[in-house]
Amino acid sequence: MALPVRHVVPRLHAALAGAGAAVLAAPPGTGKTTLVPLALAGVLPELPGGPDRLHRVIVAEPRRLAARAAARRMAWLLGEPVGRRVGFTVRGERRPGSLIEVVTTGVLLQRLQREPELDGVGVVLLDECHERHLDADTALAFLLDSRAALRPDLRLVAASATADTGPWAGLLGGEPRAGSGPGPAPVVAAEGVAHPVDVVWAPPARPPRPPHGMHVDPVLLGHVAATVRRALTERDGDVLCFLPGVGEIAKVAGALSGVEAQVLQVHGQASAAVQDAVLRPAERRRVVLATSVAESSLTVPGVRAVVDSGLAREPRTDHARGLSSLTTVRASRAAADQRAGRAGREAPGTVYRCWSEAEHARLPERPRPEIALADLTGFALQAACWGDPDATGLALLDPPPPAAMRAAGETLRAIGAVDSAGRATPRGRRMARVGAHPRLARALLDGAARVGARPAAEVVALLSERPPPGAGDDLTALWRSARRGGDGHAARWRAEARRLEDALRDLDPAPPTRPVGGDDAVAGVVVALAFPERVARARRGSGHLMVSGTGAVLSDGSSLAAAPWLAVAVADRPAGSASARVRQAVVIDEDTARLAAASLHSTADEVGWADGDVIARRVERLGAVELFAAPLRDPDPALVTAALLDGLRKEGPSLLTWTRDATAMRERLAFCHAVIGEPWPAVDDAALLDRAADWLPLAAARRRADLERIDVAAALRRLPPWECAARLDDLAPERVTVPSGSRVRVDYSGERPVLAVKLQELFGWDAAPRLAGGRVPMVVHLLSPAGRPAAVTADLASFWRDGYRGVRAELRGRYPRHPWPEDPTTAQPTRRAAPRRR
Known part of the structure; x- marks a missing residue:
């Protein structure tokens, strides 16, 4: 048992005796998972600095496979079967030991909920904390609570395979949440056997497509299989190949058919026989295809080469739709280092990375913690049963995302697990005990x-x-x-x-x-x-x-x-x-x-705009699924009005009938708004739709046809404030009386208001009236007797003086029956032609 960690066991004992908690940083293969629990339990008297009495020790592992393997290894070191002094408990299987019990973090959480004081337990070692599994983070938070309130004598060890120990030391020392703890917990670091590992950059010749959801480009998997064959040729010993999931392992195993080595597939669903075979030395050369379970939790003997696909699986949760899944991502640099280290456990080794050195520099530094990615419904129920529904009092390195906690709370309330305040109900506590x-x-x-x-x-x-x-x-x-x-x-x-x-x-x-x-x-x-x-x-x-x-x-x-x-x-x-x-x-x-889905069942009157008109129905639904619908004869008028307004927003003002008078009224209002500004309202489409309820008479309207019958011109007069509406005819008159006595419509559709009138009707008029309280002169379009444009002016006096002679010379021969006086400023205006001579 000459494992590197044995040299720091006395320091670990001292740290626990003094502070009651410590962080153990030990690379994979140093014995932190197997030798340290034996030392903490006091069953290795040859190690100095141990306790003077036996301690019952719980070791928490993030995976069932690792828990079984650790218990078997420790029992073997003691020369006895599992279940005597060393045992394990995982979901569905229990072989407890009298001194050391290896459990999954999920099992530990269940035990803490039933027995938060952990009576009889002297030390709890949380292994592989650096992997940031949600259950492990939660279990440590509960243990810190229990130690503070119930078991000050309980010793805690957070074991990590990485040197990034600062956050854990602060957490165990009480710093992150309280901000004024006694200081970070002691860190005990063990040096691993640093066998060199050569890095071979082995990207595919053609860049594969990036992973998408659970899909991995077959080109990459074929390249991984080829790289395994290369490693078997170039290096001695076993080959450990990392792949993201079971499906990819099966495909690569198929592509390795015929290699002169035993191909083993290791993942969480592998049989116990396969798991045992992987953890034992073998006479025949092996290729071990594994998920991330082999990164740090297991020691696979005989490995001299690692082939890394560079991929991993992470949870993803669509909280809005209640859908959770795993997705394939690029592994982090920290994970790549962990994987590479597997090649140097027992002797110098080689890692073949199926990506380029430039790509490596762009990888994330470390994986995101599971609490930031996963469905938090189970976590939220655990926190509620612990007495901290919103988890704000738990000592967690990363707080749970608020959106994920809200979604989890809604789910728990829907199934009756928590009450309206988020507290666990008796039913919820029964659910939590199911595991x-x-x-x-x-x-x-x-x-x-x-x-x-x-x-x-x-x-x-x-x-x-x-x-x-x-x-x-x-x-x-x-x-x-x-x-x-x-x-x-x-x-x-x-x-x-x-x-x-x-x-x-x-x-x-x-x-x-x-x-x-x-x-x-x-x-x-x-x-x-x-x-x-x-x-x-x-x-x-x-x-x-x-x-x-x-x-x-x-x-x-x-x-x-x-x-x-x-x-x-x-x-x-x-x-x-x-x-x-x-x-x-x-x-x-x-x-x-x-x-x-009874909680989602509803029957309601639905009035809305659909297919171009108001639809009124009584509808029975299961959530978004319509079960039955019947026409509603007498819908709520307020709902009808809301539906009509919705239709206007969707289809625009074209639902209304825009007569010439309505268009002219809109143009006059637009003119006032442009020239004078507030309080004259804007009348563009967006403004009209935004204030439709203010100016459209919708009280009696029931359908699209009623919108079409509205007198829009009259309705528009309701849009400006009353003091503005009273002055509209003065500021922007619909018609102007010209010298002939005709009332001529003013055109407000352009940039300037236009008065189009026959030239003879303006004799004697030296200036057209200015609009908007004298702010804007009208543009006068002088028409021929046939109504065609003859001249355009904004200054009549100037036109009579300078422009009239040319117009007169051009048109009087063409229209001899109309007057063309020498001096138009003194002539009698007329709208009639002279009678024909007989």
Whole structure:
């Protein structure tokens, strides 16, 4: 046991004895996960500086695979089987030890909720804190609360594989939230065996397409497989290859068919036999294809080369639509360093990075914490049960995003887990004890009462596990397959179903046990109870509409495409798509939809503008899905008016009848606004629509035709204030009386008002009246006797003096019956021609 961390164990004991908490920074492979818990428990007397008595130690790991592996390794070091002094507890499996228990952080959270003082436990070691899993962050916050209020003697160790220890030291020392703690907790750093690792930059010859959602360019996967073959040729020892997910691992494994090495696939869904095989030295050369689970949680012996695809998976949550999914992203530089270090655990090694050195410089420095990305419904319920509904009192490195917490609170209130103030209800506390996402806990509790305990547990267990590669979108078919199957997925499903049934029995000693209906009916009820906002009805044409208002699209050729109703279990929304993509669903009927989404059921009078007119209906809905509609004979007048105004906003003033008088009135008002300004109102389209309720007489209007009958000219007079309206005819008269006695309409459509009148009607007039209180002179268009333009002037006196002679010379021969006097300023104006001579 000559592991590097043994040299810092005395310092760790001293730190815990003094401060009660410490940060342990130790690179992967130094023994922080296996040797340190044994030392803290006091079962290694050969290490100096240990406690004088035995301590019970809990080690929290972020993953089940790592928890099992750590317990097995420690038991092996003690030369005894798992379950004696060293044990483990993960979801669905428990083999407790008398001194050391390795648990997942999720199990630790459940235990803290039931027993916050952790009676009998001396030390808790939270491993891999640097990975920033949400459960680990939450568990540490709860432990700090428990230590402050209940267990001041409880010792805490935050173990990290990186040197970035400042935030953790501050947190354990009480600094980040309070701002005046006793100072950062001590940091104990262990140096790893620094075997050199050569970096080989191995980008594809042709740049692959960037990852999109869960899709990874096959070109990149083919290149990764080729790079693994290259590593097998150029280097000795085993090859560890990092890929983002199970699907990519399967594809690369297929591309490595025929290599002279054993190909092992390691991920959270791998069987226990595969996990054990990976962690043992092997005589035959191996290629280990792994997800990020192998970055720091596991030591794979024999590895001399690492091939890194450069990709990882992160959670993404669409809080507005209630959709959560994983997405493929570029791994951070910190993750790349962790992966590369795997090649140098036992001897000098090599890492082949499937990207360029220039791309590496652009990678994010470290991954974002899960609390910033994930669905926080489970976290919010944990916080509410802990007594801190908004999580503001928890010692967290990063506060939860407000939008995510609001969405989580809405979900918890909808399923009855918290009250209006966010406090956990008795029902919510029962849900928290199930050990599943609150939605699934709700489906288990309520579903068992309707379909039976065992069937409800089986369906919820199916929803708790990722489906195996190649599973279709019919969840009922997957359920039947799991009941028949003997693979790793089926084994995990059976274990989880048993656990959930036991949890249900603990919560309700006598739950119903007889199933109701066939597989589709049973699965449909449970899935719809878990995700009521994803109940979906078929649309006309194609696709479905969820009651949340999001479209849902099935894959081509899906057997579910013709279903009138679906309960959608798994869906994601590709970037740039308006509709969700259905991954798994169950056929249901309308009764099941109504049952599950009862909180979204409503019947209301709907009056609105649609298809170019007012529509008034009484509508029954499940959320956004319309169930039934009938015409409404006597709609609320206020709603009708609102609908008409909405129609005007959508279609514009063209809905009104713009007669010549109405257009002229609008132009006169526009003239006053342009020349005088306020309080004369603007009358452009936007302004008219914005104030439509002020000037349009809509009280008696019921439909589009009523809008068309409105006297717009009269209505427009209501738009300016009364003191302005009273002066309109003075400031912008509709007509002007000319010397002949004619009342001529003024044209306000251009930049300047225009008076177009026959020349003979203006004899004796030396100036046209100025408008807008003398501010603006009119432009006079002098017309020939035939009404054609003869001259344009804004200065009549000047025209009579200088321009008239030319016009007279040109036109009097053409119009001999009309007067063309030598001096127009003294001539008698007329609008008539001389009578014809007989």
